[in-house]
Amino acid sequence: MGTAENRMEQSVIDNYFPGVIKVGMPLAAFSLKNNIIPFRNHFLALVAANYANHIIFGFTLGDTTKDKDYVFKSQVEGVLNYFSTDTQKVLIQGPFVIDLPFKHLTKTELVALYLEKDHPASYLLTNSFSCYEGLHKPCGICRSCLRKYVALELNGIDTSGHWLNNPVDHLLAFLEESVTKNRGFEINDIQKCINLKQP
Numbered sequence: 001m002g003t004a005e006n007r008m009e010q011s012v013i014d015n016y017f018p019g020v021i022k023v024g025m026p027l028a029a030f031s032l033k034n035n036i037i038p039f040r041n042h043f044l045a046l047v048a049a050n051y052a053n054h055i056i057f058g059f060t061l062g063d064t065t066k067d068k069d070y071v072f073k074s075q076v077e078g079v080l081n082y083f084s085t086d087t088q089k090v091l092i093q094g095p096f097v098i099d100l101p102f103k104h105l106t107k108t109e110l111v112a113l114y115l116e117k118d119h120p121a122s123y124l125l126t127n128s129f130s131c132y133e134g135l136h137k138p139c140g141i142c143r144s145c146l147r148k149y150v151a152l153e154l155n156g157i158d159t160s161g162h163w164l165n166n167p168v169d170h171l172l173a174f175l176e177e178s179v180t181k182n183r184g185f186e187i188n189d190i191q192k193c194i195n196l197k198q199p
C-alpha cells in the first residue's frame with residue numbers, strides 16, 4: 001500500500017513467508033493523519049476476491065475501525081456475492097465468504113493462544129512488524145507499538161531492548177486516549193499492563 005510500515009512488513013514477508021503473493025495497491029495516498037486509510041479493508045477484500053472465494057482477515061476484538069467488524073464482513077460478502085451472480089464477469093466464482101477467526105480475541109488472548117500451541121515467543125518480535133513509523137526498530141510510542149507491547153508483556157514476554165523509546169513511559173497517555181475514544185475491549189489490558197509495570 002506504500003505506507004512506511006509496509007516496507008518493513010514486505011521484507012518480513014519475503015524472509016519468512018516467501019510463497020505469499022503480494023499485490024501493489026498504492027492506498028497510502030489516501031492515508032489520514034491518524035494513519036487510517038479509509039475503506040482500506042474493502043479494497044483488500046475486493047482484490048482478494050480475484051484470487052479466492054474464501055477470504056480471511058486477522059482482525060481482533062480490540063480493533064475498532066468499522067472496516068474490521070462483523071457488519072463489514074456481511075456487507076462486503078453481500079457486494080461480492082451480488083456482483084458474482086454474473087458468473088461471466090468474475091475471475092473467481094462465488095459464493096464468497098469472509099472469515100474473521102480472531103475477532104473474538106484481544107491481542108493479549110491471541111498471543112496466549114499462539115504460545116499455548118508451542119510456537120516460539122521470539123518470532124513475535126522478529127517475524128511481525130506493526131509500528132506506523134517504519135524505522136529500523138519499532139518506535140515504542142505509536143498506538144500499534146503500544147498494543148503489541150501490552151499483548152506481549154501481559155504474556156510474560158520480555159520486550160526490553162526491542163523499542164526505540166520505552167513503551168512504559170507512554171502507557172498512561174495510551175490508556176487515557178483509549179478511554180476517551182471508547183476502545184472498550186483493550187482498556188482492561190492496558191490497565192493490567194500499567195499495574196504489572198509499576199515499580
Ligand SMILES: [Zn+2]
Pocket residue numbers: 130131132133138139140141142143144145146
Ligand atoms: Zn511505533
